[in-house]
Amino acid sequence: MNNKAPSAAHGSAETPEFDYIIVGAGSAGCVLANRLSADGRHSVLLLEAGPKDTNVWIHVPLGYGRLFKEKTVNWMYQTEPEPGLDGRTVFQPRGKVLGGSSSINGLLYVRGQHEDYDRWRQRGNHGWGYDDVLPYFKKAEDQARGADQFHGVGGPLPVSELSHADPLSAAFIEAAAETGIPKNADFNGATQEGAGYFQTTTRHGRRASTAVAYLRPAKSRTNLHIETAALAQRILFEGRRGVAVEYRKEGALRTARARKEILVCSGAYNSPQLLQLSGVGPAELLRGHGIDVVLDAAGVGNDLQDHLQVRVVMRCTQRITLNDIVNSPARKVMAGLRYAAFRTGPLSIAAGTSGAFFKTNPRLSTPDVQIHFLPFSTDKMGEKLHSFSGFTASVCQLRPESRGSLRIRSADPAAPPEIRINYLATEVDRTTNVEGLKILRKILRAPALKPYVVDEVDPGAKVSSDEELLNYCRQRGSTIYHPTSTCRMGSDPLAVVDQRLRVRGLEGLRVVDGSIMPDLVSGNTNAVIIMIAEKAADMILQDA
Template identity: 60%
Template sequence: MRELGGFDYIIVGAGSAGCVLANRLSASGGHKVLLLEAGGRDTNPWIHVPLGYGKLFRDKSVNWLFETEPQAELNQRRISQPRGKVLGGSSSINGLVYMRGQREDYDQWRQMGAVGWSFDDVLPYFQKAERQSRGGDDYHGVDGPLPVSDQSEPHPLCDAFITACEQAGHPRNDDFNGAVQEGAGYYQTTSHRGVRVSAAVAYLNPARGRPNLTIVTNAHASRILFERRRATGVEWRRGDETWRAQADGEVILSAGAIGSPHLMQISGIGPAALLKSRGVAPLHDVVGVGENLQDHLQVRMVFECTRPITFNDDLASPWRTMLVGLRYVMQRRGPLTVSAGYAGGFFRTDSALASPDIQVHFINFSTSKMGDALHRFSGFTASSCQLRPESRGYVRLKSADPFDAPAINPNYLGTDGDRRSTVAGIKLLRRIMRGPALEPFVKLEREPGPDVESDAEILAYCRQAGSSLYHPTCTARMGEDPGAVVDSRLRVRGLDKLRVVDGSIMPFVISGNTHAAIVMIGEKAADMILADATRANTAHAA
């Protein structure tokens, strides 16, 4: 056992929220902060090239390479759950789409008992984080660490898609993070001048030189240390050595919706019966730890293009591939700057709905599965994602071994409502894709194909082809009811000096990509943690 010493705050996980906390909690110089990351440094060059995420889907040096349990409603398939194992966490390997979700999401969080988390409460923290390339307004900030940029250039397929959406009766929307989310347009990205800006680049790099911030990589957390019900430190493995450090202030879990509940469970915090069955002595019986997992399911449609203008065509030609590389190196433009959604939209499958229930990602390439080689034909992709799934699953330890990956079960399509909404999303998307503006570009609908028409046939295709959109959340959900894991200040209920600050605290998954919301959670949590410390010091002095 090796000792690193004492700190005011120990943060487990250098992902979207952990990097924010490391920066903000160490900024004054008055607090000693330790940041632990199971992965290594973000030196892989593909991390920093936006489209490089395709190279990282199966790279175990930066990716946990999790898989779900066999999914009952997806033909018993195991679904890939890539999670970042590197400084920046999943923000270093994600698709770069900047999306906050809907006002209604956060207002409903507040209605569920999350005091201080309404949209009006969280908007200032989105603004605080943001450096919007278009300038500031009532919804956007310009002084934050996280750049938010437009795509480097338009594309004829994206323009045709947006026009087809308008022809189908959907509005154009040039700012999904403004007054309304509904409509079609180009996505903005967390990049700057054609280079990915992860949470590590935005928040951690500026703080690296601070003497009160210690960053330890390749540190696999193995246990939270306790004295009775007070968190006092963290133990971790680094190579063949076991280390520990003491927290005089708080232990903060930012290991994500899979990592944080798993670490709590192997430390004795969770459903007592489950822990005992896995050889872990229960310290604190909290039924909600690891439960309520939600994720977005996407179903992709693949089209063959009439013209050789797709990224498939670029990579099929050595000459064009070279030009793509040269354009990126010389101009920071072209296909290598594109996010996982080039264009897209938010739509209502039923006009009676108060807000969009479907998100579409449109991209100018096609593949059988993310991480696989692109198709040999000229292809492009449009996917539909149900924004507010009803289904909930779990993350549960398989053993007391911290290196044994947990069982992950999102329970995709687990309700009739989810199945109906997913089918409705494909039908809506298909109407758009058959619109006049796209007709000159669509040679053939390859997947699911024109023979798949009835609701039953579409559902069968969804079960065959559905995959994760990589937004696991809610496994340590916030609230004031007995099933909640953390309170509105993100403190683990029933324990002292332990907080959870990451996507696991969401009461339900937001309506969109999750990175921006998790950065916001980190910003808001940092303010709460510092305010609580000030109050405690004032009370102690009195």
């Protein structure tokens, strides 16, 4: 990895200069680092607050369970007490490592619905309709099934089939079909609706983070400089132009200048945090922390959105769940040997094997709920699996109306920000979650799953009315790790970036990550963020 100090041609030893500085080597930052350095004409500095991706569990698909609360690679954020969740705080894992959250996420490759992007375009974001973004999904992709109208091959990002099929995941698809949800072989094809298997960002049974897929092929380029353990403190401005980034590494404060642009790719929490620390945000908030206001931008940190998940746990009749393997020393050793030898078996599964997308109301034009099915069970994600044979299915409302915020607590860049998501704040959100649970329970009681079900452990038979189900959502609902929209794209007064992802009212500064989404897409977010970065790279190079 090229971490050498740049030559004098790139500025002085004290203040090196690069054409582009990318802050954050996550799902978006690694894509930009590859694409912007590819032709050799531009010098690029990539800054990452976390370490290199050397933790062995990063590269094992099931390793996400081990990394869920691993401080060395995870920001370990918490929300403020959530009024809609009985005042509980909600743990918010975020990647702090090369690859960012793509190094610790659940590996599912889901793009959302065609209509999501057409809605973005209809809101004035020209160039972001489905027909506009599809070429970038295809450009990124190396699809195991081959190329077709919706998919590409030869891109950096491997998209693979489930390598560990199990009878429970197959039975879930059959059970969904028995309740009237059609089977769907490709959630990312012509339509999302239906039940089927998820595809994953893996290759040969190993995680394909953006650090693996995009950064590794580029890291030997002499025009790309990668700094890990480098925490950005603030962006420095000359007038309204972003010109440099101040960052802390090995206890020392360093500065690097950008000749062309600074690209903030720090995610839905850290991107608005860095802008606010740099004097770009709600003026009253910034002055309250003694920060000079560069731009009074009330929208920075607004419109925070996330997917809530509410899980149903079932007791299984057979010892075929991951719980049974983990709780048996002999079976655990066998699973490890199988993975070491063939890269298959239980260690190769993602955070969802099969699943479904459906409408809770027939009047809706597209699905509003996603189900993730998992052949294991636990009280809380990242904690010990249950001692009994168990499996899980969770409800996720796809397009929540609730909106939250991200605010700095102080001028200290190392202080975690104040995160308020406001889950279940609207009647639509509350109703959708309850109706989703009712439909999921029908699936779990369908004939195809009957041979595998002893009973429902959580919430259990004691919870049956709509009011009881809503209370269960409040008591047990949690994030499914998809925060977005805190530096929202648009042309209204609260929009932070324009349709080319330039920060409105400033020069030399763009935001490229999940924070720019005008609203949350109908599904998992990693594939979408990679698409956003692919599209942004083209725009940046065109504007250069």
